[in-house]
Amino acid sequence: MTGEDPSSGAHAEDAGAEASRPSFPVRFAAELERVGGRCHHVPDRAAARTVVARLCGDGTVVADADPLVAEVTDGLRRVENPWEADTGVTTALAAVADTGSLALVHDREHPRRNSVVPPVHIALVPVPALVGSYADAIVRLAAVRPAPSGMRMVTGPSSSGDIEMVQVRGMHGPLALHVVLIGAADSRASGSGAPEVASE
Amino acid sequence: MSGRSIALHGAERVPHSRPEWAGSVRPGHRALLPLVTAEAVSRPESAATAARLTERSREWQDGGWPENLVPLRERAARIRRETLGDLESHLAQLAAKVTEHGGTVHRAATAADATAIVRRIAAEHSVRLVVKSKSMVTEEIGLNPALEADGIEVVETDLGEYIVQLGDERPSHIIAPAVHLAHRDVAERFDALAGERLDHDVTALAGFARARLREDFRTAGLGVTGVNFAVAETGTLAIVTNEGNADLVTSQPPVHVAIMTPEKVVPRMADLGVLIPLLSHAGTGQRMTVYQTLVTGPRRAGESDGPRELHLVIVDNGRHRILGTRYEEVLACIRCGACQTACPVFRTLGGGHAYGAAYGGPIGAVLSPLLAQHEQDRELPYLSSLCGACADVCPVMIPLPDMLVDLRADDAASGRRMSRAGWRAWSALWSNRAGHRVSLAVAAAAARLLPRRFLTRLPVARRWARGRELPDLRGAGRLRRALRRRHRTGDPA
Amino acid sequence: MRVALFTSCAADLAAPRPALAAVRVLEAMGMTVDVPGAQTCCGQVALNSGHREPASELMRRWGRTFGEYDAVVGVSGSCTATVHHQFPRVLEDRAARLAVDAARRTWEFTRFVAHHDAALDLALSGDVTWHDSCHMLRSLGEKAAPRDVLGRVRGLRVHEAPGSEVCCGFGGTFALKYPELSCAMADRKITDVTRTDATHLVSSDSTCLLHLSGRAARRRVPLRALHVAELLAAALPGGPGTLEEAFA
Missing domain, CATH: 3.40.50.10420 (NagB/RpiA/CoA transferase-like)
Incomplete structure (x- = not known):
């Protein structure tokens, strides 16, 4: 990965360079893995279901009350209490190609705890939800109406650097993070729209 | 419950x-x-x-x-x-x-x-x-x-x-x-x-x-x-x-x-x-x-x-x-701690405890005295070698070293008459060619004539000598003499 | 070209050699060098100790002393940085314009050499490491010029120390207020330097060097420190040829 961030004020001449960069799914996967997450890119919901079933095994699962999640988690061992669940399965509003981040929105169907209490978090992300930069994702969150009471940006599994300033993975939040990216790779071009935050 | x-x-x-x-x-x-x-x-x-x-x-x-x-x-x-x-x-x-x-x-x-x-x-x-x-x-x-x-x-x-x-x-x-x-x-x-x-x-x-x-x-x-x-x-x-x-x-x-x-x-x-x-x-x-x-x-x-x-x-x-003063920018701080990690003083002290305030390091040395919760925080701006590493790493470009210098000036202006008078006298002496020359001669004479043990008890020298050999002050004024000689004779220095 | 040498008070008190060496180097470059006898101190010590009035008195005097020159060359990176950065901050009145104007025409020694030397023939074999003094590095933003200048000395090998940009712990009156802390900072620097293949530590500030060599002497660590002007003067034609011979 180049480490370049379109939010940092793309110049006109960067447009060509942007076009030659890897696609959003490829960049997202690389960035997520760099921070200790796993990306599973699948063509459709059926394939997503297979991946999620493999990841959950016969463990217990809490899941968002969401049609996509319901379809993909169908048949798994569901529980209601997240503190008793091995895995939480959620959706995400957006995911960031440049940083491997997820943008989560909490409401009645998407409680805060599903993505933070169980030791494993699986997020289902349709490819069109990918955006280029972190700033783009913040703009997406800001546009949600009505403004949700809770939102969260997540970049990798929880971690702490508090013992000798060395990052270890697995602290209070999930110890493992899987993102199942659903949809064809070319369903969205790599170039993002105008980077709203950066343009002045 | x-x-x-x-x-x-x-x-x-x-x-x-x-x-x-x-x-x-x-x-x-x-x-x-x-x-x-x-x-x-x-x-x-x-x-x-x-x-x-x-x-x-x-x-x-x-x-x-x-x-x-x-x-x-x-x-x-x-x-x-x-x-x-x-x-x-x-x-x-x-x-x-x-x-x-x-x-x-x-x-x-x-x-x-x-x-x-x-x-x-x-x-x-x-x-x-x-x-x-x-x-x-x-x-x-x-x-x-x-x-x-x-x-x-x-x-x-x-x-x-x-x-x-x-x-x-x-x-x-x-x-x-x-x-x-x-x-x-x-x-x-x-x-x-x-x-x-x-x-x-x-x-x-x-x-x-x-x-x-x-x-x-x-x-x-x-x-x-x-x-x-x-x-x-x-x-x-x-x-x-x-x-x-x-x-x-x-x-x-x-x-x-x-x-x-x-x-x-x-x-x-x-x-x-x-x-x-x-x-x-x-x-x-x-x-x-x-x-x-x-x-x-x-x-x-x-x-x-x-x-x-x-x-x-x-x-x-x-x-x-703090708002509306020359220190207003310190409130731009986003508490990233980068100035602390970068600060060789903070590092050598083994972290922020020795600063004795909630905030240690460069940001603490500026902010703590401004918050004025404790009288003793007035000492903090002096706890810096003014190396400037903090300003380099500050994500919002707060001029911390300049603020440290300004806080020292505020502190000096509000207290310690003795020290103020001393600095004034020194500046008056060194704003005058004869005064400068005499002070160098005195330094050289003291270095030549006084025993080392005595020298290391003089106020400034004593603190330098805590851990360091004194520089050789016998040469004080030598530069000027060498330059004058050179000027007269055209000899190489 | 006529230049004025700004020697700094460290040269008057305890380190005359770098200033004399700087005169030789500048003359070898074809410059006419004046060392104004009226110069005393740039005011940095007073300013950084919180005494603005005495400092600005000395700053104004500096302006009167150097005001008439087309170019001023400072032997100390830190004092040159004071002239550049602090004069405009501290001197606010009209009478101070002379000093601020002169500050704009003031060069740090290695920067001046790097920009004006076309024909200097420099040779001195040996191994050195460079200490970036803080104000020269961060206030003047000067990291390249000393390395450039040292790179022109045939036979000289420059070894970068890992902490070359880290403060040595001098910091003016800081060194006196907190001697243990100041010395502990020097120790880290000395350790970094002694781990390189260099036999000599070179810098553009005599005060850092006095602090470091004073600390090394107390600990009986064989650290040899010299000012870059001394090194360059020894590298002029007819010099001893090796660093070891020049600075035994």
Whole structure:
């Protein structure tokens, strides 16, 4: 990965360079893995279901009350209490190609705890939800109406650097993070729209 | 109603092996800084801490700012300053939005006012256990001791804060509270807490803390967090962590109290897209920290988690006196701790404890005396070699070294007549050619005639000679003589 | 070209050699060098100790002393940085314009050499490491010029120390206020330097060097410190040829 961030004020001449960069799914996967997450890119919901079933095994699962999640988690061992669940399965509003981040929105169907209490978090992300930069994702969150009471940006599994300033993975939040990216790779071009935050 | 802490069960077994000036409650009076710093430097732990911080500093900070962050840094500096220029209207907008979303906003002028508000909220809900996500302002206002005085248990859930809480210490670094401790020290604390020998692998120790703290998130009656940024246009509070503890603290307990100082406000949501990547890079060398928890009001009807009540406490504690002065920019600080990691003085002291204030390092040496909570903080601006490394790494370009120099001038102007007279006399002497020449001759004569033992007892020389051989002052004035001779004869120097 | 040499008070008190060496180097470059006898101190020590009035008195005097020159060359990176950065900050009145104007024409020694030397023939074999003094590095932003200049000396090998940019702990009156802390900072620097293959530590600030060599002498660590002007003067034609011989 180049480490370049379109939010940092793309110049006109960067447009060509942007076009030659890897696609959003490829960049997202690389960035997520760099921070200790796993990306599973699948063509459709059926394939997503297979991946999620493999990841959950016969463990217990809490899941968002969401049609996509319901379809993909169908048949798994569901529980209601997240503190008793091995895995939480959620959706995400957006995911960031440049940083491997997820943008989560909490409401009645998407409680805060599903993505933070169980030791494993699986997020289902349709490819069109990918955006280029972190700033783009913040703009997406800001546009949600009505403004949700809770939102969260997540970049990798929880971690702490508090013992000798060395990052270890697995602290209070999930110890493992899987993102199942659903949809064809070319369903969205790599170039993002105008980077709203950066343009002045 | 709430339960009692599992995380602190056995905490009385953890020995408190720290110097007095590192204690969790800031002592009302501490020894003078030259004494404290000498003691800090002599502790073997300090050298180990310095080595760790230096290594991180090289990893994260060497090579300067990544190209993609340079424009972000300039924008962040501008956003922060523009906000300060119209702080009150941003705060009014923030308060209106938080209220609109069902939160309650409290304004507190002083630390005592702020702690009184939190105590009242805790009392109203019969809270016995509070879980906290890391917050420097609660250190500044002394929230934990205030709640504990009411018989409430307060549990720090950030791993580093939990470690220092067990040892009855203050955090030693803004974002790495336990940076002064080695892996072995943490293992010893956790062994004592558990009453048995644990697996000392770092991941296992983190796992022990995770397991210990987990139940407390569920049973606490109140969750307390700081605020990294508060968005005026939406009333959204942004809390930045790696551990995910803020997500639990703001979602599990029935009441959430968020505490911030006025300058944490930012105008727009979009500003987070600029500030958070910078905070991540500057603080821990990460591209992004793991979690940014965005709270907009308490839980809504039908939601199954999130607090039923949200209180936002905005505590000024001296900030209004800084606004509009030449030090206003210090309020642009986003508490990344980069200036601390970069500071060779902070590193050599083994972290921030020796500064004796809530905030150590360059930012603390500027901010603490301005907050004027303690008379002794007036000493802090002198605790710097003015090397400027802090300004290089500051994500919002605060001119900390210049402020240190200016604070010294303010301090000198307001006290110590003797020293002022001495500097004036010296400047008068050296503003005069004959005076300059005479002073050099006196220095040379003293160096030639006086025995070394006597020389090293002279006021300035004595302090130099603590650890260093004196420079050879016998040559004072030699340069001028050599140049005059050269001028006369045309000889090479 | 006529230049004025700004020697700094360290040269008057305890380190005359770098200033004399700087005169030789500048003359070898074809410059006419004046060393104004009226110069005393740039005011940095007073300013950084919190005494603005005495400092600005000395700053104004500096302006009167150097005001008439087309170019001023400072032997100390730190004092040159004071002239550049602090004069405009501290001197606010009209009478101060002379000093601020002169400050704009003031060069740090290695920067001046790097920009004006076309024909200097420099040779000196040996191994050195460079200490970036803080104000020269951060206030003047000068990291390249000393390395450039040292790179022109035939036979000289420059070994970068890992902490070359880290403060040595001098810091003016800081060194006196907090001697233990200041010395502990020096120790880290000395350790970094002694781990390189260099036999000599070179810098552009005599005060850092006095602090470091004073500390090394107390600890009986064989650290040999010299000012870059001394090194360049020894590298002029007819010099001893090796660093060891020049600075035994």
